[in-house]
Amino acid sequence: MHDNQPPAPYGAQPPYGPQYQPGPYPQAMYGTPPPKPAWFVPAPPGTRYDHLARNPLNAWWRQVVGTLFVAACFFGVAVLVVVAGTVVAVIAGIPVPMAGVQLFGDPVFTLAVTLLSIAGVLPLVYAAVALFQRRPPGTLSSVVGRLRWGWLARCTGVAVAALVLGQGALYVAYAVTGQNTSDLFGWKGWAAFVPGFVVILLLVPFQAAAEEYIFRGWLLQAFGAYVTSPWPGIVLGSAGFTALHAYTDWGILDVFSFGVVMGWLAVKTGGIEAPVAMHVVNNVFAFSLSSAAGDLEDAMRQGSVPWQSLTGTVVQLSVFALGVLWLTKKRAIATVSS
Template identity: 60%
Template sequence: MNGSNQQWQPPHDPRVDPAGAGVRPPNAPDPPSGPGPYGGAGPYGGAAPYPPVTGRPWAMAAPPGTRYDHLARNEVNRWWRPVLGTLLIAFGFVVAAGVSVVGGTVVALLLGFEVGLNILDGGHVLLQLTVLLLSLALVIPAVYLGAWGIQRRPPGTLSSVLGRLRWGWLGTCVLIAVAAQFTAQVALAAMFAISGYSTSGMFGWVGWEKFLPAIVVVLLLVPFQAAAEEYAFRGWLLQAFGALVRSPWPAILVGAAGFAAMHGYTDWGIIDVFLFAIVAGWLAIRTGGLEAPIALHVVNNVSAFGVSAAAGSLEQALRQGSVPWQSIIGTFVQMAVFAALVWMIAKRRAIATVSG
């Protein structure tokens, strides 16, 4: 202290303009003194040398409080966008299938396998399974491109109302799906026993040498294959219809029909797959995202392919075809248990069902 009553003043900083408009970078040129081409004052007291930032962002989200199937209803939503996006995804599926088949054929030739015109018609079951799963998994980029490039919305809105996949909720749904699958298998075994249906050939053990390669392929690729089908049928299709139609049921029913047609099941198998798709679509709306449908689909397919791999009957699983009527009982129990538990836990944990 020097005993002076004069208030202390900070040293002069030449970067600060007299009008107090802000601090310029050390090497910034002096601002123009005359009127700028765009009018108004610049950031340092002079005329504005650059045009004002205008326009809308490319990806625009729907308003807060929007239901999952309506997330494509942003400012630029038009009737032709979901139509064009659906065509893009269909083309993407054809490209993904072609790339997978060509890649699988090259691998088969390198391994010395005999390959016909279509590797899916060959006798190399594990390679067939790999090609099939990859051809479906590779559709995910096309679905994301349709949302971002055609509908001009954040592609994360395909996953949930929060604009992302809710990993914690997905893990919970996987655990619920495992419990529902176990309950379904118990009910199915009981129905087989009561009706006297022979299960010979359905269960068995092929040995570790053949089981391990098959289960590795299943565990690595089935989650992506199942997720891709959910993004296409319960994600894109629900929201494509939802961009134009208020009720979710036309999309759920059309998506379930398309999902069933995509599979090779007959008679009771068609009803089985259709029921699965109805429940998955309903859960996507009720939980505000694809976590529950993805978990259900992944656990169901891993279980089905895993049992077939253990029994050495992967080829039969790939052909799909007819299933016994008792399977409907197992599917009904599985869907009922899973849907009820997911709904109750989602309400208890206040899982978001509309956008924030």
């Protein structure tokens, strides 16, 4: 400072000149701080659906802990929903016998609670993907990272056609073997049918999707994180899916074969859409038949099924698989990540 210049007041800018102005010393000396790593890390391009958990962060404990989390959520949500349903039933004056699958005195209310107890776990499966596998949650749906709604609609159309042909084959099998075909359909009137049908339409899509996202989504991809072949995940996922149901004898083979075909189609089509479409159509039809006949209790009881039912299952699954695979090729549906 010059001797003849008065001191600058506090806060004033000293006349240091431009060469003395403060500069970006931290950036100049140390460089720009590196960006924080992204939480979601996708698998490399060209990855098959069952291998989508094979991102750079893949580790054995992620699949184990994530599977335990999904299992705990599955049973935990079921308990919470049943407890909440019991409270509602007591308030509404609905009997609560808790006898086997007949949880409540009203079969429609029992169906609603049962479906919600499974559907409620769906968002938690997405949470497991995000928290433990640290990949985009949408990759649980397909190789393009989201649920392909247009493709789901087309698969639903094929599922309806396959169901019609499968039921026709079942009717023929009943007629040829002398089984009473009237057992295939009953009608108790609109008053018995409509309440259950409304619950079915509202909740079955979420219940069926939840089961598919667990057994043909999470489990298939968790095994795929270790194993190159999709078949261990398909077979073990189908075994778990079968154990979830209470069918016996021929019904076990029926449900297991359904799971195997759906797991195989998830891999071949690059997503969960085809299995969800088939499962939703199948369950809506099955529950609707029981509602029309006024025996929703039997639908939830499951148990034994006649061997003739396998005829309808073979036709239904074959038509659906062939139709979906043909459409996959015709529509150029993505089967690997991009």
